[in-house]
Amino acid sequence: MNETLVNSQKHRITLAGTAQSFECDNDDVLLRSALRNNIAFPYECNAGACGNCKFELIQGGVEVKWPEAPGWTAKDRERRRYLGCQSMPRGDCTIKMHSNQRYAPIHEPKRVTGTLTSRRPVTHDIGEFRFELSDGMRFEPGQYALLALPGVSGQRAYSMSNIVQGSDAKVLDFQVRRVPNGEGSHALFDKLAAGEQIEIDGPYGMAYLRRDVKRDILCLAGGSGLAPMISIARGVAADREMQGVNVHFLYGGRTPRDVCGRDMLEALENFGKRFHFNAAVSDARGDQWDGHTGYVHELAESMFGDGLRDMEIYFAGPPAMGQAIQKMLLGREVSFEQVHFDQFY
Structure with missing residues (x-):
């Protein structure tokens, strides 16, 4: 059988203990195929590292795309547990996983x-x-x-x-x-x-703009975490129902030449009124820098303090930055129901 025909095969995946099932292409993985069929399959990194998309294989067989994935342990192998983001079906399967409506896709991928x-x-x-x-x-x-x-x-x-x-x-x-x-x-x-x-x-991803929440927004970005935070700011600017929401955009870089994003915010209507940009650099030695010297989470805490509890908070950037932000927010007793980020490794 040629490769084209193999890749076009579909297999029926049944969720044990439920009336739910879905079709998965031979070249697709169970997690993403489930989401394409509007099934709320829990996940986080989508790349084999976190282990949040584990399921138990009750019947059938799968091919593992990345056997060395950090999120898949020797104990998982013994218990026939697999990662949804790394498992391609090799026939009809029955799997056991704990669906959670939080992960139901807004838009099917x-x-x-x-x-x-x-x-x-x-x-x-x-x-x-x-x-x-x-x-x-x-x-x-x-x-x-x-x-x-x-x-x-x-x-x-x-x-x-x-x-x-x-x-x-x-x-x-x-x-x-x-x-x-x-x-x-x-x-x-x-x-x-x-x-x-x-x-x-x-x-x-789960760190998308909550349009139904009308409190002010804090976006914290570092590195290429710029992209999703710019998208959120642009989304607020384009949504007429969010005209009363202010966006505070904070970017953290190592040196002044790493700082970016201001020009993109300036292109939005009401920059300086509804949309505000500030930056922090951890190393300003030898550079002319009149902004905050330190880390972006320190800048956020110094600017807003306990007012963070009244904001909807989004962040994206290097793992160390994310960990520092979470620790700071925890110390300020910010409810994590109003904090949104996607965990990448």
Whole structure:
């Protein structure tokens, strides 16, 4: 049987103890196929590291895409537990997993073809890449997509910085930081040429803009965490029902040349009135810098203090930054129901 026919096969996945089942393509993974069928399959990183998408295989067989995934342990193997984001069906299966409506997709993810049409520098090590889509995609500000890049093992998760205009997005913009020895960023910066096509799978992520919440918003960003936070700010600006909401955007960089995002905020209506930008750098030695010296979580605490409890808070950036923000918010007794971030590793 040729590869095309193998990849076009569909298998029936049944959820043990329920009346639910769904079809999964031979070349798709159980987690993402379930979400495509509006089944609330819990997940977090979508990349094999966190282990939040584990399920028990009751009947049938699966192929594991990444056997060395950090989230899959020897004990899991013994108990026939697998990662939903790494498991492709090799026949009809029955699985046991604990569905949670929190993870029900707002927009069912889809796989489309993206054509790279342009790229531009944002900073010395962050670039913005625009892809035109073969089919429109709906997503919420703050969500991400998975990119299948040439020469890269597995997909890479990058957040969109634009918002949906009209019924569907025809283009996706990604702001990506060049990571030393990073396969994904190397492929984007150095391998992929304008006009080339890749598969894009999305949207995913739980740190999307809560449009029904009307309190002021704090966005905290570092590195390429700029993209989802810019998307959220743009989403607020475009939503007439959120006209009374103010957005405070704080960006953290190592040095002044790492700071970015202000020009994108300045392009929004009512910048300086509803939309505010501040930045912090941890190392200003030898540079002229009149902003905050320190870390972005320290800047947030010094600016808002206990007022953080009255804000809806979104953040994205390096893991160490995320951990410091969470610790600070915990110390300020901020309810984590009003804190939104996607855990990447």
